[in-house]
Amino acid sequence: MDQLLALKVFVRIAETNAFSRAADAMNVPRPTVTKLIQDLEHHLGVRLLQRTTRKVSVTADGSAYYERAKRLIAELEDMDQLASGARSQLRGRLRVDVGSVLANRILIPALGHFRDLYPDLQLELGVSDRPADLIGEGVDCAIRGGEMPDSSMVARHLAHLEWVTCASSAYIAARGIPEHPDDLLSVTGEGQGGRHTISGYFSSLTGRAFSLEFNRHGERVAVKPGDGTSFNESTAHVNALLHGLGVGQTFRFAVAPFLGDGSLVEILPDWSRPAHTIRLVYPSNRQLSAKIRAFADWAVAVFAPFDSRPRVDGE
Incomplete structure (x- = not known):
């Protein structure tokens, strides 16, 4: 059994509540996903997931294992990137979701520069004005505007848009x-x-x-x-x-x-509307990812010319 792959598969299933979604997101055949989970549960001697015909849920043992597993995977990814040295060595998949006008007018025109910096990084840009479920849909980070009602997300300020x-x-x-x-x-x-x-x-x-x-x-x-x-x-x-x-x-x-x-x-230039705050957001358990950090640093620089007012400390 490839235990590291099994851990990654388990974490993705726990986050999406579906074997099929995990298989699609990781580009792993469904039978392989099922076998990895079976082998992992046999190795541990505990049931991690409760399966029914309608849904998959995490058991009590699985919940505790998930918390440790996701931290371990994040730390391993960061260790790999630190050990590889040069930033051009960033590899793997990075899924970013962003609204249409932000993608078409700001990000896509600048993506050539990002590709030059990180040629081995597979960037998947999901373009839609529908807010994605970052965890459920396997999205690493998203660019969003407005208030931040979800306290489980980490946010980094990008711009105030006029x-x-x-x-x-x-x-x-x-x-x-x-x-x-x-x-x-x-x-x-x-x-x-x-x-x-x-x-x-x-x-x-x-x-x-x-x-x-x-x-x-x-x-x-x-x-x-x-x-x-x-x-x-x-x-x-x-x-x-x-x-x-x-x-x-x-x-x-x-x-x-x-x-x-x-x-x-x-029209009506004497009337104004409060600026719209744009942030890069990502689940708190992914904050150690070198790939997200690299994209965030790049996005901050790309959005800077569009920022209509000075930032507030802490944003």
């Missing part, structure tokens, strides 16, 4: 320029000077539509999307704004070229 409210030049020509956020509270209208349409964004996880937020000198206005179009993918949302489907709020960096060439027009 918002902009905008619409296409064609839309503005047809509908006029809103003078106050209240002008956006009405629903779809037609013709010159007609009522405005919101091109909104909704959560792919909850289905909840996000309001447009406006702040000025203590006054706050929130505008909910009405009968216009809404999207749950950030790149599609930018594309919708470009094609005149309404007024929307998005990250300034994502539309800067289009604001520069006049395709999009900034």
Whole structure:
């Protein structure tokens, strides 16, 4: 029995609650996964996993073994990377999940540099605005925005991203320029000077539509999307704004070229929305991984030019 491989397989099954997910994530045949667990349990003389036709769960003995096993694997990976010396020796798989507009506008254009630094590292970039289950889906780390409700995750600050409210030049020509956020509270209208349409964004996880937020000198206005179009993918949302489907709020960096060439027009510039905090997050049991540390250091440098305000100590 390859005990180290068996340990890795067991940890992945414990985290995903499925033999098939562990096999797919590790690129190991399902029969091999089953045999490794059987051999490991026979070697230890205890049952680590409770299997039924519907699910797999960790036994009490398995839970204690899992905590020790995951720490050991993390330490072994770090030892290997330290012993290998040069950073170019980083090897293996690194799965990173990131939202669409962040991937397409920031990360992917810079990935050539990362590949030059770590040519032997297999990077898998999961691009979606749906928040991934890092443990359940075998994701090593993710780039996420907003609050951090999950205390089991470690976070590293990447940037504060500035918002902009905008619409296409064609839309503005047809509908006029809103003078106050209240002008956006009405629903779809037609013709010159007609009522405005919101091109909104909704959560792919909850289905909840996000309001447009406006702040000025203590006054706050929130505008909910009405009968216009809404999207749950950030790149599609930018594309919708470009094609005149309404007024929307998005990250300034994502539309800067289009604001520069006049395709999009900034509206209500005297009103602001609090900056959106972007972080690299990963499960606390993976914080010793040299691969994650290398990606985090690189990502901090890549996002630095997009940071709209100084960091707060501890971020």
